[in-house]
Amino acid sequence: MAKKQYNPHQVKAKKFLGQHFLEDETIAEQIADALTLEGYNKVLEIGPGMGVLTKYLLKKPLTTYVIEIDRESVDYLKNNYLNLASRIIEKDFLKYDVSETFEDEQFAICGNFPYNISTQIVFKTLELRAQIPEFSGMFQKEVALRICSKEGSKVYGILSVLTQAFYGAEYLFTVPPTVFNPPPKVESGVLKLTRKENFTLSCDEKLFFRVVKQSFMHRRKTLRNSLKTLELSDNLKANVIFDKRPEQLDVQAFIDLTSLIENDENRLINTNYGS
Template sequence: MKKHKPQFTKPFKNDDQAVRAKKHLGQHFLTDENIAEKIADTLSYDGYDKVLEIGPGMGVLTKYLLKKDVEVHVIEIDTESVEYLQNNYLHLRGRIHEKDFLKHDLQQIFKDEQVAIIGNFPYNISTQIVFKVLEYRDQIPEFSGMFQKEVAKRICEKEGSKAYGILSVLVQAFYDAEYLFTVPPSVFNPPPKVDSGVLRLKRKENFSLPCNEKLLFRVVKTAFNQRRKTLRNSLKSLNLPDNLREDAIFGSRPEQLSFQQFIELTQKIEPYAVSDK
């Protein structure tokens, strides 16, 4: 793996006027240096030499990433933040991407290279970011960052919990998910109305999904759309034969099944779901 010298930059200035937090972008700028450094330390920096930070804002987390032995890139949709980073983080020149992460093809920046993703994610698009990571999972061995606490907990939750849902199953099918720590509203400007939570995802290596991926996503989403019903009822729209629906697994509710059991369920359904192959 190619080594990079630690990259240093100008100190972060906690200047409320430098970049205005924009409500429509869901911006809440982290102001606590200790937490920023702690988040930067959540990545292992092992097995890859590139990191992409989503939504760096004024760079409080970026500063600590630049001290790591990796090549740091940032992607930011806010033109005011981009200008601030260009003026204050000179070592990022050429690696500040003024784009929408959700709409941008990751391979245009990194081709087929491995890259870790990190960030203090806007609450209003955080789940969409996770689905985008799943889409590019072959390129993303590690992912960590800050979410609304409720969402972070949900992603890492195990079966049997009311919080367990679509994100829990689909993320855990491909990544080992770990909830790390909680962050209070007081360390943000402006402060959000709820606690935040930091999580880490590590890709399961040498893992091959033993069922049709599109069908797995469809089964999970359909099941949880009527989570109070048994799978026998919630999956009626798949038009499965009666003899299959008599299988014991169809008597369960979706939150009772682990991600492994959802894979097994999809394998049972797959022979009858020709359109998804």
């Protein structure tokens, strides 16, 4: 028997915030249930709207916080989730210093993310990876598939490599536009990220980010051409790995490539790798 549908009409969705309110509570429950609750007892939901997902997080044996910039949604949550009121953060997640709430504690991320900032949410999660062991949420399907894709795929790219360097990425299921109000023009996808047991790379991490980003800026070129600005030695560029294009390298190969560049005779002269 299908669960009662959530009433989406009490807060008006705002296009400039990328809001599409989820109506199907079964899907909301599945997103909440994707969290294992292992290694943490707090969760931060991003963009709770009217709390269709929040209500299922509140049922779990953890402390739920929500972060929301829409004043109308904040007012709705305060009026309808009285026990949550003190844990509603009226801020922009992308600009928020999470240490104000969590200090150095571990916490999970969850949400039906606004599509216009979903990629930025992932990048901030990577910055905070030492504190975020788990992540589950809804994305535009295309973005969710990109995050979870493997080498050889046409959508494999910067987001795939950087995310999977630190997290295991699992695409869970596809969600049709019809369960949202207003319905988006595309399908959505739910994914789960689980931080790797060892999430420290065996190479210079700042250089790793630069190598990955620069490689995919010219994805049809060989690495020898796309990484020209790193001023590599002729001896290093003779390595067969530089004959490959970036989509041919898995995450470990990018780590190995970064180590090679890090130890290159030309690079040892200047260790300022940039950002």
